[in-house]
Amino acid sequence: MDTPVTNASDVPAAPEQDEHVRTRLLNAAVHVFDRKGYASAAVREIAELAGVTKPALYYHFGSKEGVLMAILTQARLQFTQALEQAVVRTGSARDRITALCEDVYGLFEQNVPVARVAHAVLFGPPEMAPPFDLTAFELLFRQAIERIAADGQATGEFRPGSTTDIALAVMGIIEGCNERQLHQAFDPVGVAGVRRLLDLLFDGVTSAQRA
Amino acid sequence: MDTPVTNASDVPAAPEQDEHVRTRLLNAAVHVFDRKGYASAAVREIAELAGVTKPALYYHFGSKEGVLMAILTQARLQFTQALEQAVVRTGSARDRITALCEDVYGLFEQNVPVARVAHAVLFGPPEMAPPFDLTAFELLFRQAIERIAADGQATGEFRPGSTTDIALAVMGIIEGCNERQLHQAFDPVGVAGVRRLLDLLFDGVTSAQRA
DNA sequence: GTCTATATTGAGATAGAC
DNA sequence: GTCTATCTCAATATAGAC
Numbered sequence: 001m002d003t004p005v006t007n008a009s010d011v012p013a014a015p016e017q018d019e020h021v022r023t024r025l026l027n028a029a030v031h032v033f034d035r036k037g038y039a040s041a042a043v044r045e046i047a048e049l050a051g052v053t054k055p056a057l058y059y060h061f062g063s064k065e066g067v068l069m070a071i072l073t074q075a076r077l078q079f080t081q082a083l084e085q086a087v088v089r090t091g092s093a094r095d096r097i098t099a100l101c102e103d104v105y106g107l108f109e110q111n112v113p114v115a116r117v118a119h120a121v122l123f124g125p126p127e128m129a130p131p132f133d134l135t136a137f138e139l140l141f142r143q144a145i146e147r148i149a150a151d152g153q154a155t156g157e158f159r160p161g162s163t164t165d166i167a168l169a170v171m172g173i174i175e176g177c178n179e180r181q182l183h184q185a186f187d188p189v190g191v192a193g194v195r196r197l198l199d200l201l202f203d204g205v206t207s208a209q210r211a
Numbered sequence: 212m213d214t215p216v217t218n219a220s221d222v223p224a225a226p227e228q229d230e231h232v233r234t235r236l237l238n239a240a241v242h243v244f245d246r247k248g249y250a251s252a253a254v255r256e257i258a259e260l261a262g263v264t265k266p267a268l269y270y271h272f273g274s275k276e277g278v279l280m281a282i283l284t285q286a287r288l289q290f291t292q293a294l295e296q297a298v299v300r301t302g303s304a305r306d307r308i309t310a311l312c313e314d315v316y317g318l319f320e321q322n323v324p325v326a327r328v329a330h331a332v333l334f335g336p337p338e339m340a341p342p343f344d345l346t347a348f349e350l351l352f353r354q355a356i357e358r359i360a361a362d363g364q365a366t367g368e369f370r371p372g373s374t375t376d377i378a379l380a381v382m383g384i385i386e387g388c389n390e391r392q393l394h395q396a397f398d399p400v401g402v403a404g405v406r407r408l409l410d411l412l413f414d415g416v417t418s419a420q421r422a
Numbered sequence: 423g424t425c426t427a428t429a430t431t432g433a434g435a436t437a438g439a440c
Numbered sequence: 441g442t443c444t445a446t447c448t449c450a451a452t453a454t455a456g457a458c
Contacts, residue, residue, distance in 0.1 A: 021423085037336040039250035043452065056424055058453065094417065120335060123394060125248040125327075135396050149416075159418045162407070166416055168400065169384055169408045176383025183334060185346050189379065196373070197380045204415025205360075205377055206305065207370045232441080254434065267442055269435065 022060050024050040026074070029067045034113040037120065038068055039128055065130060072121060072132050075114050079137050082107050087144045093152025097145060098198050101174050104141065105194045108178045116182050142167045173197050233271050235261040237285070240278045245324040248331065249279055250339055276341060283332060283343050286325050290348050293318050298355045304363025308356060309409050312385050315352065316405045319389045327393050353378045384408050 019027075028049035032041045043064050047054045061067045086103040089096045108115045122134045145167035152158035158166070177197065181188035189197070230238075239260035243252045254275050258265045272278045297314040300307045319326045333345045356378040363369035369377070388408065392399035400408070 033336075035336055035338050037248075037250055037339045039248055040336070040339050042450085044450095052423095053425060054452085055426090055454080059423065064452070116336075120331075123334070123390065124331060125244075125246055125251070126395060127246050128248045128251050138397075152416075156418060158416055159414075161411070165404075165407050165411055168387060168404070169411045169416075172384040172387025172408065173380055174383070175387050175390065176379060179334065179386065184337060186349075193376075193379070196376050197383065200372070200376055200380045201412055202416050203370075204413060204417075205363075205369055205380075206413050207367060253432085255432095263441095264443060265434085266436080266444090270441060275434070 021050065021052055021056060025052070025057055025060060025067065026071060030071055030113050030117060033068065033071070033117045033120075038117075038124075068117075068121070068129060069132065071114065071117060072134070075111070075118050076134060076136065078111075079107060080140055083137065083140050083144070093148050093155070093157050094202055096148045096151075097170060098195060100144060100148070101170065101194055101198060102191055104174060105177055105191060109181060109188075109191075112181065115178070119179075119182055138171075142171060145170050169201055170198070173201060232261065232263055232267060236263070236268055236271060236278065237282060241282055241324050241328060244279065244282070244328045244331075249328075249335075279328075279332070279340060280343065282325065283329060283345070286322070286329050287345065287347065289322075290318060291351055294348065294351050294355070304359050304366070304368050305413055307359045307362075308381060309406060311355060311359070312381065312405055312409060313402055315385060316388055316402060320392060320399075320402075323392065326389070330390075330393055349382075353382060356381050380412055381409070384412060 025046065029041075029046045032046050032049065036042075036045075041064075043054055043057060046067070047057050050057075057067065061070060082103065086100050089099055091099075118134060121129055121132060142164075146163040149158060149163040149166040153160055153163070174194065177189050177194050180186040236257065240252075240257045243257050243260060247253075247256075252275075254265055254268060257278070258268050261268075268278065272281060294315065297311050300310055302310075329345060332340055332343060353375075357374040360369060360374040360377040364371055364374070385405065388400050388405050391397040
């Protein structure tokens with residue numbers, strides 16, 4: 001409220017908030033897209049939430065679609081970068097897969113609104129938003145698991161078999177956990193739950209392994 | 212095309228199709244909702260696809276929302292009924308769970324458009340459509356698996372542990388398989404894939420079970 | 423860069439004839 | 441029950457001042 005205005009040289013008057021208008025618009029858009037859905041979201045509401053008016057939004061992003069594209073581009077970059085960093089690890093194949101999955105789960109946990117918007121676009125109708133490839137994340141994730149699984153099979157830690165099947169099983173479990181934190185009506189399983197479910201997959205449900 | 216018109220007593224003129232208007236509207240709505248999404252779907256397009264005009268739709272369903280509700284109500288009934296029938300089975304716990312999952316996967320496989328619409332509503336923004344409880348299916352599915360898993364633990368077929376964890380792992384794998392057939396860009400794994408992934412969970416990924 | 427004011431289009435819903 | 445014609449309103453986007 002009564003913060004003194006610093007007369008920095010190239011900083012224009014931003015009396016209320018330090019964030020740039022562009023950032024405020026993006027945050028507001030994520031919030032509104034998340035609650036109303038992209039199609040039902042009103043540009044007016046986004047602008048008001050950001051404390052500006054509609055023309056400011058159109059000045060920065062060109063269109064409502066442009067706002068969504070900016071959100072998705074940023075999210076895709078952030079997620080893939082975090083995934084690439086998480087891939088390089090040492091230890092047993094089991095521990096490496098577990099750590100990777102915990103990272104991915106944590107990534108969703110700390111970005112629930114963006115993840116929900118991205119999830120809606122990924123699984124939403126193709127004619128709603130223009131084509132935006134979000135499968136890169138899925139591919140990166142799957143190939144990382146497949147590579148670790150191949151290592152595990154080479155050392156004898158894992159039983160032989162299709163590494164793609166292993167990756168699909170792991171990703172299914174993680175996807176299930178992620179959807180439980182994306183959906184309001186379900187209780188999130190938490191990181192501990194992720195580890196328990198993965199242990200189940202590694203060790204098996206039955207009491208005796210078959211031939 | 213050239214089917215002779217039967218002059219049934221109380222059947223009004225339906226020259227082109229035998230289906231009642233209500234059914235044609237529902238099918239058309241599923242198709243349009245699936246492609247455009249509920250919010251972006253135009254009532255006019257639904258009516259045209261069904262071969263009628265807008266007032267006919269409003270006569271039968273009252274509103275665009277009413278059409279969606281009719282679709283979801285019918286889908287929920289159909290899915291829960293099929294699930295209840297699939298639960299009662301005999302054999303080992305492993306076989307019962309596998310058969311149940313194959314049934315659920317097949318249910319989605321044979322109703323992809325409806326499943327996509329339902330999935331979009333379930334995971335879509337809460338303020339878009341009025342609240343419609345689709346979690347009943349999830350609950351029914353989970354409890355069925357938990358019950359079978361408890362049986363398996365009682366007979367010693369399954370290792371002791373949380374039956375909820377077993378259910379969540381199984382459902383995650385199935386949900387992953389279902390999403391791969393709901394999404395256009397992924398290759399469906401098929402029923403054979405479902406079985407392979409479940410085998411992986413039952414037998415475990417590692418070569419030796421730990422204490 | 424951001425505003426006020428407005429253009430323009432499209433969609434949900436309805437009135438009333440048949 | 442289904443149609444033609446229309447109402448009403450909200451939403452994207454823009455023009456032009458400052």
